[in-house]
Amino acid sequence: MGNVTENSSLSCPIDHTIHQTLAPVVYVAVLVVGFPANCLSLYFGYLQIKARNELGVYLCNLTVADLFYICSLPFWLQYVLQHDNWSHGDLSCQLCGILLYENIYISVGFLCCISIDRYLAVAHPFRFHQFRTLKAAVGVSALIWAKELLTSVYFLRHQEVVEDDKRHRVCFEHYPLEPWQRGINYYRFLVGFLFPLCLLLASYRGILRAVRRSHGTQKSRKDQIQRLVFSTVVIFLACFLPYHTLLLVRSLWEASCQFARAVFNAYHFALLLTSFNCVADPVLYCFVSESTHRDLGRLRGACLALLACARTGRAREAYPSGTPDASGKSDEPELLTRLHSTFQTPNSPGAGGTPAGGLA
Known part of the structure; x- marks a missing residue:
């Protein structure tokens, strides 16, 4: 059996086996x-910013938010392995709880920005240029961070560490919900989840309509965009819908310890599902894009070329005069040419690629 917690305001034993x-x-x-995965995603986001692509700004902010949350996981891992006993200070509990919960809404906000930007690029490629610039993306990103940081102040005003009957210090857990939590939960559901979800669905509906009407787009490209849109919506709903549904259920009907015990496992299972968004984000918005495929190819080519250089260096130590081929010529010039070409950026003179484009 798991350990049992007891809220300071109302005795409510909860089985924490999960x-x-x-x-x-x-x-x-x-x-x-x-x-x-997110470290690599951050690098590719930087490459897109370097190519003057505003989507790189949203991708980098999304990745930074995920990395902040991932950095809090060792503390939560220690917490659950110690049978829900927070061994650090009260402020660290509040900060880790904020990273845990606010990451959800920061991620939702940037996913929404990416979907709207993609819709404008596909459905209105020659309009709304003022909204599709690096400056505009930085401004929108700052607003999203400011909104969530202000929301976080609300949690800093309340005590989040509660001592149970076994003298375990439980963190960010109140059963049943306290009155002040209901209002912030309604805000989370309506403003943090439902409104962005409506914007995301409307954006992707417009994208699919524009793609289907396009006669100049290849069928393989259309299929790729449709698969990406479908995968994005499915993963978004799988990661966030169960948690927010149970969050609303708790806020509306949780008034007794019996109800809190009944929904505890389902609620915390849904909360664990939100963690997989940190893995899904770099897959969806980085590894499936054509520009990222090119960047991965160049990175792989650079690594292979460096390995080839190392092997050639060892061969030259064994054969100082060089390793001639069948015609008597050394392979060093060809190797240097390959190494130089792999490090060329899409905007470099002589490079055959194009600047890193959209993520769709």
Whole structure:
């Protein structure tokens, strides 16, 4: 059996078994996969900003938010492995809780920005240029961060560490919900989730309509865009819909300890699902784009060329005069040419590629 918590305002024993069984598995998986994937995503976002692509700004902000959340996971992992006993200070509990919960709405906000920007690029490619600039993207990003940071102040005003009957310090857990939590939960559901979801669905509906009406787009390209749109919506709903549905259910009807116990496992399972968004984000908005495929190809080519240089260096140590081929010529000039070409950026003179474009 898991440990039992008792709210300071109302005795409410809760079985926390899910925290000691499923939560560590999810946290470790997200750490192992999400951290390197988001680091790579941050690099590709930088390349897009360098190519004057405003989507790179949204991608980098989305990735930074995910990395902040991932950095808080070791603390939560320690917390659940110690049977829900927060061994750090009260402020660290509040900060880690803010990173855990506010990351959801920062991610939703930037996913919404990406979908709207993509809609404007596909459906109205020659209009709204003032909204599709680096300056505009930086301004919108600053507004999203400011909105969520102001919301976070609300949590800093309340005590989030509660000591149970076993003298365990539980963090960010109140059962049943306290009155002040209901109002902020309604705000989260309506403004943080439902409104962005409507914008995202409307944007992707417009994208699909524009793609289907386009006669100049190849069928393979249309299929790729449609698959990406479908995957984005499915992953968005899978990661965020269960949690917000149960958040609304708790806010509307949780008034007793019995109800809190009944929904505890489902609610925390849904909360764990939101963690997988940190893994899905770089896959959807980085690894499926054509520009990222080119960047991955150049990165792979550069690594292979460096390995080839290392092998050639060892061969030259063994054969100082060089390794001639069948015609008696050394392969060094060809190798240097290949190495130079792999490091060329899309905007470099002589490069055959185009600047990093949209993510769709």
